Amino acid sequence: MSSGLNIFVLVKQVPDQGSKAGINPDGTIDRAKAKRMLNPFDRFALQAALHAKKNYGGKVSAISMGPPPAVEILLECLEHGVDDAYLLSDRRLAASDTLATAFALFKTVAHVGKPDLVFCGLQTTDGDTAQVGPQLAERMGLPQITYCEDFSIEGNKVHGRRIIEGGYQKVVSEMPLLITVANSYHPLEYKSFRGAWRVQRLARNEEELKKYIHTVDLDLVGADPERTGLKGSPTIVAATEKVGEIGGNCRMHEGQSIDHLVKDVVKETNLAQFMTV
């Protein structure tokens, strides 16, 4: 592979649940009002993709499916050093479940090119299913390493370590390969000053920006609209019910000197009952 690896990283924009903006009283999210951010789990995938490029050479393309504002997270990816980005945006994609999402992403990936490595986040903070990665791998007919905590590449082989119950597995896979990156992978490094500066300048020039961020729709990537969106989704959310904050009645001890805080807790929980005699 003289030209280096062709690396794709898949990123999703999610509502920022840390900010209270746009969170409806019933617990659902008003996407128009909510603050948006790059899915925190995708930061690890982005770092893994950048590592692969840095250590083994090649090119990184970021791919996202979402409404037009999702361009924000692609700009962020460019600032961190990806080479180009693709946004699949199409009204017909509304209400896609994971199967429909994976299908649309599969078509987009095929439109962009032939990857050696596809990195996904472990899961998202909104849908939180962890299903899109493996479903995309199935569509692409690729092997996968999910819950991957670390990896290295030798020739055409990827050596990876994945989390399992009570331990871990060491696996070796051929490329092309899809990897979902665990949040125990290295955290995303700060963007370089130069990278951020370059992208800020780009963002001001729409023509120039189009060379780096390509917006595509279902027709362009050749995806049958019947297989995406509401129609292409086998699952439906039939009902939601607010359960409130789980627990939600933690008695907080703060603001006093530590000895008093501890004293209160020792008393209120009667810690002495658990002590050795």
Next chain:
Amino acid sequence: MTDNQETQPDVSQFCPKGDVLVIGEQILGDLQPVTLELLGAGRILADKMGQPLKCLIMGHNLGDIPQRLIEYGADEVFVADSPELHVYRTLPYRRVVCDFLDSLSAPPHTCLLGSTTTGRDLAPRIAAHFETGLTADCTELDIGPYEHKSKVDPTKIGLYPNCLYAIRPSFGESLKARILGPWKNPQMATTRPGVMVPNKQDPNRQGKITPIPVNLKQEDFRLIVADTVREISKGVKLTEADVIVAGGFGLGGPEGFDLLRELAAQFENSAVAASRKVVDLGWIPYQHQVGQTGKTVRPKLYIAAGISGAIQHRVGMSKSGIIIAINKDPDSPIFKFAHHGIVGDCNQVISEMIKQLKAVKSGKGVEAVVGSH
């Protein structure tokens, strides 16, 4: 509902009643608890429909595992045995499940897996292959009717009498969503480990054990497993402890555990535990890990020092009697489910706690140490 037959066509053919299939899970011959939980939940669904509960298990030299699956509720167990299935790998397991489902005259009504690192790796591939719905990480399952009114696709309007209700917490556990996939069988779901209740083992329960063929292809071997390391079951009696003192990344370093050990020593029948993050950092061995990929514990008292309370940690300890969390960040997620929260530096708080408990023991009482307000 019966007044207008035209808008109420019978659509029951889309998801007719049928078998409930559990895809079992073992790691190196160790049957995973989530499989027994799935058999418990699956039994209820199957009985509700008056249908059999079946279980597919893959591995090599599985010994008495198939029999145990029957004793825990399965009517029939399908066994795929091959040296190539000894450890879990996506593609060979995927092949066996897909071939098996293809060989049936009718697909199962429901197909269940655990939301484990294995189930979440395998289930989406099966669902994508059969283009069927999959609900992730459920905490409740049921069977019930669903009336579809949306006109997006008029052929789908009607009453679906037997749907899998897959219920999952969402948006940081503040909502419960009921998700259905009534258009076609199998309706698939994964369930969160530690939630469903297994049946009591019944050694007299009868059932059928049926071997199934394993026909792997060259392309299924693109990934090999070089090593599977499991360390969780050795030593450290975490599950029997009455008091657990657990530490996380907020301890600042492995030395932090010295303090935790000293605190634990103040309590009867106590043990020291940890988050996965610090286990991975090598601050303390694997055997101490609590959570989804560690141990599930239920002590009378759980003290969490410098642990953020990630969902994967929480599932392993949330059923503890009293949870005391110490964290310097008042917005830390752990304060959402702890009973008492102390905001402060954990090392200082733990030292103070040790001091006060020692004072109590020596008869001085806490008042003497702290003084009155």
